[in-house]
Amino acid sequence: MLRRLREIPPTAGLPLEAADLLPHPDQLAAGLAAQLGTPQLQLECSGTAALLLALMTLRARAPGRDVVVAPAYTCPLVAIAVHCLGLRLRLCDTRPGHWDMDAHHLAQLCDQRTLAILPTHLAGLVADLGAPLALARDCGAFVVEDAAQALGAREDGRSVGLSGDAGFFSLAAGKGLSIYEGGLLVTRDAALREAFLATSASEVPTHPGWEWRRSLELLALAALYRPRGLGLAYGMALRRALRRGDPVAAVGDDFPARIPVHRVGRWRRGVGSRAALRLPAFLAANRQRALARLPRLRELPGVTVFGERPGTTASWPFLLLLMPDARRADAALARLWTAGLGVSRLFAHALPGYAYLADRVPRTPMPQAADFAARALTISNSAWLDDAAFERIIAVLARL
Numbered sequence: 098m099l100r101r102l103r104e105i106p107p108t109a110g111l112p113l114e115a116a117d118l119l120p121h122p123d124q125l126a127a128g129l130a131a132q133l134g135t136p137q138l139q140l141e142c143s144g145t146a147a148l149l150l151a152l153m154t155l156r157a158r159a160p161g162r163d164v165v166v167a168p169a170y171t172c173p174l175v176a177i178a179v180h181c182l183g184l185r186l187r188l189c190d191t192r193p194g195h196w197d198m199d200a201h202h203l204a205q206l207c208d209q210r211t212l213a214i215l216p217t218h219l220a221g222l223v224a225d226l227g228a229p230l231a232l233a234r235d236c237g238a239f240v241v242e243d244a245a246q247a248l249g250a251r252e253d254g255r256s257v258g259l260s261g262d263a264g265f266f267s268l269a270a271g272k273g274l275s276i277y278e279g280g281l282l283v284t285r286d287a288a289l290r291e292a293f294l295a296t297s298a299s300e301v302p303t304h305p306g307w308e309w310r311r312s313l314e315l316l317a318l319a320a321l322y323r324p325r326g327l328g329l330a331y332g333m334a335l336r337r338a339l340r341r342g343d344p345v346a347a348v349g350d351d352f353p354a355r356i357p358v359h360r361v362g363r364w365r366r367g368v369g370s371r372a373a374l375r376l377p378a379f380l381a382a383n384r385q386r387a388l389a390r391l392p393r394l395r396e397l398p399g400v401t402v403f404g405e406r407p408g409t410t411a412s413w414p415f416l417l418l419l420m421p422d423a424r425r426a427d428a429a430l431a432r433l434w435t436a437g438l439g440v441s442r443l444f445a446h447a448l449p450g451y452a453y454l455a456d457r458v459p460r461t462p463m464p465q466a467a468d469f470a471a472r473a474l475t476i477s478n479s480a481w482l483d484d485a486a487f488e489r490i491i492a493v494l495a496r497l
């Protein structure tokens with residue numbers, strides 16, 4: 098019974114310590130900028146809020162442009178944010194067997210109405226920015242790097258988020274360093290940085306109600322983010338969602354229509370500041386664990402395991418696998434999703450597959466993204482997934 102209550106989180110979040118919860122001076126954005134070697138980072142209340150402010154600012158600079166191009170396999174919050182701003186979303190299918198945007202499809206989608214292209218560093222792995230950067234330059238669009246899952250990822254030693262015009266990171270629960278909900282906006286362009294700050298100053302209110310709620314949620318996260326507590330907080334909700342046949346809720350992809358935008362309070366900034374001191378060692382240990390496990394997974398016939406491209410360093414929140422077909426992905430999840438071993442799906446569907454987004458996402462089929470969604474699964478890179486538990490996962494996958 099107790100064993101069943103143990104639950105490994107689906108991603109490697111940085112566990113909080115009791116002393117993090119005491120008041121600390123705010124070093125969150127400045128400390129992370131120093132660690133990552135980026136210019137000043139702008140703290141907002143979520144990754145989505147950071148994206149909203151970035152797109153608002155870019156829209157004011159290019160008023161004739163109202164289309165945002167995003168990969169068809171990404172977080173539903175991206176589609177919700179674009180819709181909230183009254184902008185039009187165009188989806189780019191992924192290249193076969195991958196989540197990067199297909200360069201040929203992307204070229205067809207770019208024109209003088211394109212405001213921004215959103216290449217996405219999924220799974221903490223650095224996306225190939227070659228085509229998005231070149232096509233954006235040709236059509237005059239901006240590139241906003243979605244690095245929500247990739248805080249700490251680097252290309253040629255430089256943090257992600259600095260190759261495009263802007264980038265954003267998420268500090269949501271489960272995405273590495275967390276203040277329950279938070280986001281960071283970055284740009285290498287000093288004038289744009291001033292403009293982002295000005296948008297934030299004029300658009301982002303203090304909202305004591307939201308901040309109270311997030312503070313309580315952060316306390317609950319600190320208390321429950323351990324295998325026993327996650328059995329209660331995550332495992333039970335997961336099993337309930339799967340029992341009623343709701344994979345969207347099981348993955349946590351069911352987001353509300355409105356994106357809260359408010360200032361992050363001092364206490365949460367202090368908690369993040371202290372926890373951030375442990376981030377470099379945490380990322381290094383996660384990377385070592387992931388790189389050690391990739392070869393075991395690569396022995397599985399027909400399974401694709403995604404690793405780092407040469408010159409890049411991933412942040413490794415989880416390992417991303419592509420099964421040979423949807424049937425075997427479903428079979429693996431039937432055995433492993435509720436086994437408490439941190440195996441899950443990254444997203445339940447490609448964006449056109451979410452019924453609740455039907456009014457906000459173009460219905461054009463995205464065959465490659467749909468195929469990727471049907472075949473992909475994730476294995477947690479949490480330190481709580483020990484070698485014995487990892488081998489249990491391998492054994493199940495090998496039997497398929």
Ligand SMILES: *Cc1c(COP(=O)(O)O)cnc(C)c1O
Binds near residue numbers: 144145219243278
């Ligand atoms: C989580 C996520 C977001 C949104 O970040 P929040 O901090 O949760 O608002 C955007 N894009 C991707 C790829 C994500 O995984």
